[in-house]
Amino acid sequence: MSVFTRVEKHELAVFLRGYAVGGLKSLKGIPTGIENTNYFVTTDCGEYVLTIFETIDPQELPFFLDLTGFLAEHEVPCAHPVHNTGGGYIGTLHGKPAALVERLYGSSVLEPDTGHCRAIGLALAALHEAARDFPVRRENPRGPAWWRQTAEQLSPCLDEADRTYLQEELRFQGLYRLADLPRGIIHADLFRDNALFADHTLTGVIDFYYACHDTLAYDLAITVNDWCSMPDGRLDFARAEALTGAYRERRPLTAMERGAWPALLRAAALRFWLSRLRDWHFPRQGEMTHTKDPLVFRHILDARRRETAQLRALWASGA
Numbered sequence: 001m002s003v004f005t006r007v008e009k010h011e012l013a014v015f016l017r018g019y020a021v022g023g024l025k026s027l028k029g030i031p032t033g034i035e036n037t038n039y040f041v042t043t044d045c046g047e048y049v050l051t052i053f054e055t056i057d058p059q060e061l062p063f064f065l066d067l068t069g070f071l072a073e074h075e076v077p078c079a080h081p082v083h084n085t086g087g088g089y090i091g092t093l094h095g096k097p098a099a100l101v102e103r104l105y106g107s108s109v110l111e112p113d114t115g116h117c118r119a120i121g122l123a124l125a126a127l128h129e130a131a132r133d134f135p136v137r138r139e140n141p142r143g144p145a146w147w148r149q150t151a152e153q154l155s156p157c158l159d160e161a162d163r164t165y166l167q168e169e170l171r172f173q174g175l176y177r178l179a180d181l182p183r184g185i186i187h188a189d190l191f192r193d194n195a196l197f198a199d200h201t202l203t204g205v206i207d208f209y210y211a212c213h214d215t216l217a218y219d220l221a222i223t224v225n226d227w228c229s230m231p232d233g234r235l236d237f238a239r240a241e242a243l244t245g246a247y248r249e250r251r252p253l254t255a256m257e258r259g260a261w262p263a264l265l266r267a268a269a270l271r272f273w274l275s276r277l278r279d280w281h282f283p284r285q286g287e288m289t290h291t292k293d294p295l296v297f298r299h300i301l302d303a304r305r306r307e308t309a310q311l312r313a314l315w316a317s318g319a
Helices: 011-018 058-072 114-133 144-157 160-173 216-227 239-248 253-281 296-307 308-316
Strands: 023-031 037-043 046-052 089-093 096-102 182-188 195-198 201-205 212-215
Touching: 011 023, 011 037, 011 089, 011 144, 023 160, 023 216, 058 089, 058 114, 096 239, 114 144, 114 182, 114 195, 114 201, 144 160, 160 195, 160 253, 182 201, 212 216, 216 239, 216 253, 253 296, 296 308
Parallel strands: none
Antiparallel strands: 023 037, 037 046, 046 096, 089 096, 182 212, 195 201
């Protein structure tokens, strides 16, 4: 989340007339993140998050907001969007699409333990199960084709060692047909800053704006890489087993998914290394922005490559 578009209180007060949420009391910009403008909003009726969509295709917004509402209504902990007086979720601010969602209580956990990881594993499995009945499909715009295009864009910015390393990993991923694994709607960005906790109770999953139709176990790998990595990128196997074990209680993995697990973890690390490299070398302008360090996922990718044999041995028996 970031602030790219500055909103004044009088402007927001006009916007809120289209919602049955009472008068505006306060707003505060949210500086973290990289894609959209976000504010905390307090009104006479409660607390909300205002999102102004900076880059998302307006035609895709109904998918994200309808999905979030659908999941919230099917016992997945997430913030329900607020209907406006016209019956939809989407309004306009500064000529850009905007939406208001319920603000969940709790805070992100930056140093999760096995209890937090177990809660996230259960929630991710619940999300995958509930989303099977969601009727709309959206392909992943940041899949393998995007990896290759982004690598080409970044090539002039990288030194020879990084270019060679990146091409080696792309060739490795090209050996796997991950699309043949079980698929469905995934969150695709369930990082620690996209979940809120009150102590060890998960109060909600947020930010569904990367949600799409893709490999379910790839979503699990994305989540494990963020929640279960140590500062040097190495996997904390205790946290990883807590998260994946809880997930498998609700959705057992197939033999093919277990066999592909090391490659999935590498694919998930590659995707976010590329996106952070792109944001690092081609930053967007904003009033309050936060560019995340691409080296974090380079270290994770390094570690997963070293850990391949250990990961394969652990999962070969379904452990």
